[in-house]
Amino acid sequence: MVNVLITTWRDTGHPESGGSERYVERIAVGLAASGHRVTMFCARPAGGPRDEVIDGVRYVRRGGRLTVYLWAVIAVLRLRPDLVVDVQNGMPFLTTLVARCPVVVLVHHLHKLQWRSWFGPVLGRVGWWLESWVAPRVYRNCRYVTVSEHTRTELALLGIDPERVAVVPNGLDPVPHVTSGRDSRPLLVVVSRLVPHKRIEHAVETVARLHRRWPDLRLEIIGRGPSAEPLAAYAAAHGVADRVTIHGWVDEQEKHEILARSWVHLCPSVKEGWGIVVMEAGAHGVPTVAYHAAGGVGESVLNGKTGLLADDLDEFVTAVEGLLKCGLMRTALGEASREYVAGFEWEHSVRSFDRVVRAVLAGQPVGNASRHTPAAT
Template sequence: MTRTLVVDLLGFTGGRGGTETYAREITGRLPALLPGTRLAALVSAPGAAEVRSFFPGDVEPVPAVGASPSSWAAGEVFRAERAARGLGATALWAPANFGPVRRGIPRAVTIHDLIYHQVPGAGRERLFRRVTAELMARSARTADAVIAVSHATGEEVRRRLGLPADRVHVVPNGTTPPPVPADRRTDATGRRLVLSTGNRMPHKNHVGLLEAVAVMPPASRPDVVITGGGTDDPLAADVHRLGLQDRVQLPGWVSGAELEELYRRADVYVCPSLLEGFGLPVLDALGRGCVVVANDIPVLREVGGDTVFYTDAEDPGALARTIDRALASADDETRRAAGRAWAGRFTWDAAAAGTAAVLDRLLDGRAGTGREEHRP
């Protein structure tokens, strides 16, 4: 009998960043890893066209599910299980933190982070985060298998959600190598460039990076580019408050080609984040030959290994001194080569293979056996 794996992509819109990159990279490799298995995707009407562009199977829009988070959450609670049964699901996989919240079809869910549990927010945001955290917790607790994208996240899942160890499988993410290996491009004026990327959620701590640059002597401050943040970047007020208008650029979201060019120009990449589920930007920067500075937290040490400069990113003075040390090493080709080699150990092929091993057991009714623990 043909096995059918239904992939829950109800929240896929084409604009949700890392979790959608993960879904694209893993699902595209599943046909070769799960031969003879039929694949089908549950999607919202707004996300259907985007999913059809990459998904290697049937794509089924679920009625009344739109692009908003509330509509997506309602779809998970009230519609996903029924829709999966309608597709003849042998098993269901939710690759983006959320899935159905009751036991039913054998199910796996990938947990990328527990940010909503760790950062409560304030006001209306606090209520949204509390509801989101509860839905995530119920989805994980009622799943037959949970896939965590790092060992640090796996430990958080076990500790915060109280899941038994044999239901939590650690399968690290991969990274995408540069499309075309390119030589590093240095500024003709000799000015150093520090790059950072990401959204403006408070835990990303880009304000901490700006405060570190502000404590540097003006004559030795590097140029800084922080991508993300949209057209009305909330960091602009901090740039003005700290008097950094002549050093900091906030270009908003940039294209893939523009980001590759920034990596080529960057002397140092800084990840000042206080919380991460994996830390993919660290690997992306290392793989492109950047010297990297990262906040000293377990998950970023797991991802960066011995190739990264670690520091307390909540201390502007400490972060400033570490950036200075990293800039002094920016021309060290041995360090850059070591970073590229380390990043090369994290591949999407390996991530897909580890994920497929969990899903294969789920499809065969063996979800509680053969716990997956992968290290690069």
């Protein structure tokens, strides 16, 4: 039995959690089911439990947005794991400075643009320096895991040898049975944390540009975050408040009911490691429109096959209208997306991650051995 400690900023119980937290949790549960002793160390939201065990994983929660990093170092020293999985979600935990065991670094994507959007040009440069210069040197002897070939390439640009990086893509949870059918009126959907770098205003802008030609066009936004009120104000300022519904948080069943009703899923994010919701929309036969430059989303969306990728906002709007106009193309892309995402299974992802863990402990290479293509393409 291997004692694995996962250090991560948040778990899925945190109000600011998103797709990367879902990935980490599914891997943690899978590793525990494989026989490992798994502890997840993360920040504790206000009122949240400090310690609990869920699905075989021990959760230890200490600290807040910044102090969690100090607490994580203490946890490494106290728990003495056999292996640390250091989740670098922009800010590195730097656990290799104190760990007396191998450290695997999990990176979903790089955060150059996000640093600036959250902290401005000055502090943003400091954050990017930590991620792009300090972290590669601190982790220079560590193996990496990421979720896309795109991020693997980006890490190489920071001087991290691709042979040290294993690609273990996301899986897809079973889609619940839904009672909703495709809406008779054109419906766009966004599922996302409502934060600046997700650029949900581009989805609202799309409705503002198209609603005169599409008088029944509506947009439903699922998610919560600090951008909720600014988005509502943005919709009002652009004269489409009555066409944009911001649901906030909804449960899994309601999320899938809305996806099943939708015509097109929009993912205007600056950067995504992969985009689990792209697969969830695809499972309902709903194609996605996103941006070429958004990183791993260029692998979860196969341009012209399972969705469309744009280079700028004008192209984004044009792509959306093209899918609204052409039901045959929308259906063809949606069905191709349904087939494509069916090949991504969490069981496969967990097995691949487990191979990384065992290879690192045995001192073996992990690079290409953990890469895989989905069963259905």
